[in-house]
Structure formats: C-alpha cells, structure tokens
Amino acid sequence: MKRTAPRILFFVLLAVSLLTARLAARQLETAATSPSVHIDNFTFTPQEITITRGATVTWVNDDDIPHAIAASDKAFRSKAMDTEEKFSFKFNEPGTYEYFCSLHPHMQGKVIVKD
Amino acid sequence: MAIKDGNERQRKVLLDRREALTCMTWAGTGLLWALNWGVPLTKGLIGGAYAAPAPHEFTFVQISDSHIGFNKPANPDAERTLREAIAKIKALPVKPAFMIHTGDISHLSKDEEFDNADQLIKEAGLPVFYVPGEHDVLDDERGRSYIWRYGKNAKGTGWHSFDYNGIHYIGLVNVMDLKAGGLGNLGDEQLAWLERDVAGLSASTPIVVFAHIPLWTVYPEWGWGTGDAAKALSTLKRFGSLTVLNGHIHQILQKVEGNAVFHTARSTAFPQPAPGTAPSPGPMKVPAGELRDYLGIASVTYVTNNHPLAVVDTALSTAPAL
Numbered sequence: 100m101k102r103t104a105p106r107i108l109f110f111v112l113l114a115v116s117l118l119t120a121r122l123a124a125r126q127l128e129t130a131a132t133s134p135s136v137h138i139d140n141f142t143f144t145p146q147e148i149t150i151t152r153g154a155t156v157t158w159v160n161d162d163d164i165p166h167a168i169a170a171s172d173k174a175f176r177s178k179a180m181d182t183e184e185k186f187s188f189k190f191n192e193p194g195t196y197e198y199f200c201s202l203h204p205h206m207q208g209k210v211i212v213k214d
Numbered sequence: 215m216a217i218k219d220g221n222e223r224q225r226k227v228l229l230d231r232r233e234a235l236t237c238m239t240w241a242g243t244g245l246l247w248a249l250n251w252g253v254p255l256t257k258g259l260i261g262g263a264y265a266a267p268a269p270h271e272f273t274f275v276q277i278s279d280s281h282i283g284f285n286k287p288a289n290p291d292a293e294r295t296l297r298e299a300i301a302k303i304k305a306l307p308v309k310p311a312f313m314i315h316t317g318d319i320s321h322l323s324k325d326e327e328f329d330n331a332d333q334l335i336k337e338a339g340l341p342v343f344y345v346p347g348e349h350d351v352l353d354d355e356r357g358r359s360y361i362w363r364y365g366k367n368a369k370g371t372g373w374h375s376f377d378y379n380g381i382h383y384i385g386l387v388n389v390m391d392l393k394a395g396g397l398g399n400l401g402d403e404q405l406a407w408l409e410r411d412v413a414g415l416s417a418s419t420p421i422v423v424f425a426h427i428p429l430w431t432v433y434p435e436w437g438w439g440t441g442d443a444a445k446a447l448s449t450l451k452r453f454g455s456l457t458v459l460n461g462h463i464h465q466i467l468q469k470v471e472g473n474a475v476f477h478t479a480r481s482t483a484f485p486q487p488a489p490g491t492a493p494s495p496g497p498m499k500v501p502a503g504e505l506r507d508y509l510g511i512a513s514v515t516y517v518t519n520n521h522p523l524a525v526v527d528t529a530l531s532t533a534p535a536l
Contacts, residue, residue, distance in 0.1 A: 141436075141494035163286040163497050165322060165352070171394045179322055179352040182286065199394035202348045203495075205437040207394055 135159055136208065138166050138180075141200075143208035152214055155189040169201040176201070272379055273310045275303050275340070276424070276512040278461030279481030281349065282331040283321035288484040288497035289505055292321070296334050298530055299482040299511045303338045310513060311378060313340045316461035316479060317347030317389070317426030319364075328363055346372050347426040347462065348389040357390065373404050375411050382415055384408065386425040388440045398427030398440035405445050412449065420455040428460040430469055430476045433489035438463050447474065459512075463495070466510070480510035482530075506531035 134154060137144050139161040150156060160166050160180040168177040168186055174196060177186035190196065190212040200206035277299055284292040303310065315335070320327035328350075335342060344364040351357035357371055368374040368385075375384045386408070388398035400408075412421070423429065429446065431439035440446075450456050456474040464486035469476040484497045485508035492498070500508055509530040 141496060162494075163288065165349070167352070169394075178354070181322060197394065201392060202352075203437055204392040204394055204396045205435065 133157060137161050138200075138206075141166075141203055141206050143206060146207075147209040147211065149211040149213060150190060152193050152212055153189070153191060154212075155187050156210055157185050157187040159183070159185050165202065166206070167201045168198055171197040171199065273306070273308055274312050274314060274378075274514045275306075275310045275338075276314045276316060276459050276479050276514065277303075277335075277482055278316040278426075278479040279318040279347065279464055279483055280315070280331055280335075281318055281321045281481065281483035282334075283324060283327035284483050284497075286484075286497060288499045292483040293330060293334065295506070295509055295530060296331070296482045297337075298506070299509070300334055300338045302511055302530070303340070303513075306513065310340060313338060313342045314383075314385075314424050314459065315342055315344045316424050316459060317345050318349045318461065318481075319344065319347070321349055323350055323352035323359055325359070328359070332363075343374075343376065343383070343385055343424075344372075345385040345387055345425055346389055348392070351389060369407055370404055373407060381420045381422055382412070383422045383424070384411065386423060386429075386446065388425050388427045388429070388443075393441075396441050397431070397434060397437055398425075398429075398443070400440060400442050400446055405442065405449070408446055409449050412453075415453075417452045418454055420457070421450055421453045422457045422459065423450065424459040426460065427462045428467075428476070428478055429458050430471075432463060432467060432478070436489065436495040438489065438495070450474075463489075464498075465508075477512070479512050480508065482509055482511065485509070504531075 134148055134150050135157045136148060137159050141162065141164075143158075148156065158168050158177070158180070160182055163182055165179045165181045167179045168175065168188075170176065175188045175198075177188075179202070180186055190210060193212045193214045196210040196212065198208055198210070277296075280296045281292050282296065289295060303313070313335070319331045346357065346360045346364070350360045351371075353359040361368065361372060365372040365374070370387065371390045372387045373385060375382060377383070386400060386404065388400050390399065391401060392399055415421075423446075425440070427440050428438055429440050429443040431443075433439070447456075451472070451474075454473055458474060458476045460476070460478045461481070463478050464481035464484065465478065465488065466480055467476075467478045484505075485500060486495050487498050498508075507530075511530075
C-alpha cells in the first residue's frame with residue numbers, strides 16, 4: 100500500500116502534464132488558423148497581421164468604449180462592438196486589406212492575405 | 215416661443231453687430247450663454263456663482279455627450295448624472311428659452327437608450343435642438359433611427375437652422391461617412407446647404423453654430439477636429455459674431471479667432487483626458503467622489519452691456535443651484 104500510493108500519484112501527474120501539453124499545442128494551432136486582433140487604448144494589436152487565404156480574423160474589443168471595423172474598400176464592415184464583443188471575417192481572396200474604426204477613424208490597421 | 219426655422223426666418227435683425235453672445239454658464243451639467251457687444255461671454259457653469267440675467271436678456275442651455283447606456287467604471291450610472299444635470303437646469307432662476315444637445319445622446323444608438331434619454335431630458339420642460347454624435351448613428355441603417363426621432367424638420371443626415379431673438383442658429387452634422395485616418399466630416403452637400411442657408415442674412419446677424427465634433431482642430435492624433443470645417447468657417451467669416459459650440463471631447467476648451475469664438479462642452483456622463491495626456495482618449499476614471507467635478511452643463515445669456523470674454527466653470531458637484 101505504501102508503495103502504490105506514490106506510484107499512482109506519479110501516473111496521475113504524468114497524465115495531467117501530457118494533457119496540458121496537448122492542450123497548449125492545440126491552442127497554438129488554433130492561434131495559427133484563427134488569428135485575432137485586439138483593440139486596446141484605441142489601437143489595433145497587431146496593427147498589421149499576415150494570414151493565409153481562407154483564414155478568419157477575429158477582432159476583440161478590450162476598450163471601455165465601442166469600436167467598429169470598416170474596410171477602406173468596403174469589403175467588410177462590423178456593427179458597433181461594445182466592450183468584449185467580437186467581429187470575425189473570413190478572407191478568401193489574397194491581397195492587402197486596409198481598415199479603420201468607423202467611430203474613431205484615426206484608428207487604422209491592415210490585414211495581408213497570402214496565397 | 216418665437217423660434218423660427220430657416221424657411222420662415224425672421225429677417226429683421228434685432229441685434230446690433232456689436233452685440234453678440236456673451237455669456238455661457240457651465241454647471242457640471244450645462245453651459246449658460248449671454249449675448250454682449252459682439253463677443254460671446256460665458257457666465258459660468260450652471261450651479262456656479264454668476265450674475266443673474268437682466269430682464270432684457272435671454273438664456274439658452276447646452277448639454278452634451280449624455281451617453282445613455284454607458285455603464286463602465288468611469289461612470290456606472292450615466293442616467294443618474296443626466297438627471298442631475300436636468301435638475302440643475304430646472305433650478306435656474308431664469309428659465310432658458312431652449313436647450314441645445316451637441317450629440318452622443320445615446321451610447322450605442324439603441325431604442326431603449328434614446329427612450330431613456332428622452333424621458334430624462336423632457337423633464338427640463340424646454341424645446342431641445344439636437345445634432346447627432348457618432349454614438350447616435352450606430353443603428354443598422356446608420357442614422358435612420360436618429361432622423362426618425364430628432365430630425366423630422368432637418369435636412370440630409372440631420373442638419374438644420376432656426377432663428378431666435380435675432381440670432382441665427384445652425385446645427386451641423388460632422389459624424390457621418392468618416393474616412394480612414396480622417397477627422398469629422400461635413401461633406402459637400404451640407405456645405406452647399408450652409409451657403410444657401412446664410413445667403414440672405416445681414417453680416418450683422420449673430421451666428422451660433424453647433425455640432426458634435428469640434429469645428430476647430432483640437433488634437434488630430436485623436437481625431438478631435440473636422441477635416442472640412444475650414445470651408446464652413448469660410449462661408450461664415452463675413453459675420454461679425456460667430457459662436458461655435460461643440461461636444462465630443464468631454465471637457466471645456468475655448469479659442470477666440472477673429473470674430474469667432476469656439477467652445478467645447480463637458481459631458482454629462484464621463485470625462486475624457488486632456489489632449490495628449492493619456493495613451494488614448496478613452497473614458498477617464500477619476501477618484502470616487504470626484505466624478506461630478508468633471509461633468510457639466512452650459513447656459514448662455516443674452517446681455518447688452520460690454521463685458522470682456524469671461525468663463526466661470528462650475529461642475530455638477532457644485533451644491534447651490536442658480
């Protein structure tokens with residue numbers, strides 16, 4: 100009995116660490132296929148993001164004031180996003196997409212879509 | 215009251231060109247204005263110490279940036295502070311002729327936000343003239359809701375004019391079709407209307423222009439200005455007295471340039487930082503108990519004596535009502 104308890108603990112810890120590693124790997128994978136742009140202090144971060152064709156970009160508003168995403172060429176446009184609200188757009192065509200906040204147009208960003 | 219719109223304008227100019235808006239009173243809630251010898255003067259914030267208007271004077275009140283619906287830490291109860299602002303206006307010893315609201319009535323253009331704002335504002339018992347802020351045109355149809363509520367007699371996206379007691383008032387809209395990297399925007403259609411609107415007016419007619427985003431460049435890095443404002447000001451430069459009232463930046467700033475006097479109003483909801491003093495122009499959280507020092511209203515009084523430009527600022531936190 101005295102010997103099996105530490106052994107069980109060892110296997111439990113091993114299982115937990117393997118699971119954690121796997122979850123972390125999955126998160127990295129998700130980040131690669133679902134890139135996000137955070138809005139904080141009236142700034143898009145990252146201001147310029149490069150993705151592959153077919154990827155979906157998600158904007159998240161971390162500010163205490165609403166923002167809205169509008170492409171300069173009108174390819175996409177979000178509704179006003181209040182705090183913690185999100186907007187996603189799938190980019191199917193390669194190219195450079197410049198966008199700004201339609202409430203605060205001095206806020207600008209860029210999405211570069213590669214083939 | 216004898217307020218006439220642009221179509222049935224009272225052509226008879228009642229004021230001498232030396233007379234103009236002179237007094238503007240800020241009360242942590244609104245700004246009180248008076249007319250005086252071609253120079254706009256403020257009498258201080260409502261709630262502050264100022265000389266009561268003489269019988270021949272009249273006043274109007276400006277409130278701005280109510281942001282009904284805002285509930286973040288900078289002010290969890292924007293309805294309450296608007297209610298306090300309206301109470302200050304009701305407590306004025308001389309009832310103002312009307313109220314101007316320089317936009318951002320609502321926070322997200324939701325019906326219930328406009329409804330709640332209307333309920334609170336109508337308690338003042340005054341006619342109200344509005345222009346939209348960028349927060350008032352966020353509905354799916356980009357401003358249709360605002361026009362339906364406040365713009366029945368307006369042109370375009372909500373611009374309009376009226377006359378009261380010899381002064382010509384012009385409400386402009388500079389929050390539509392904003393362009394990347396740009397500032398506020400009036401647009402060619404509105405600028406053409408402005409030229410027609412003032413074409414028949416004598417140069418001695420005092421002009422009051424009100425719009426949401428400042429019509430002078432306060433701080434372009436934060437978008438605090440209007441790209442084509444110079445065209446509008448050029449149309450108005452022949453007038454001997456021009457007073458420009460704006461909101462948007464949630465703080466009092468003033469500038470005098472030739473015959474033109476520019477003022478920005480406090481918000482009734484939350485303060486914003488002074489230009490360039492913070493990483494962004496977002497809501498400024500002030501220590502508990504100090505919020506009402508940063509909120510306000512403005513009141514304008516017509517007077518006929520000769521005073522220098524003077525502004526007395528008083529905040530919502532000021533205890534004695536006028």
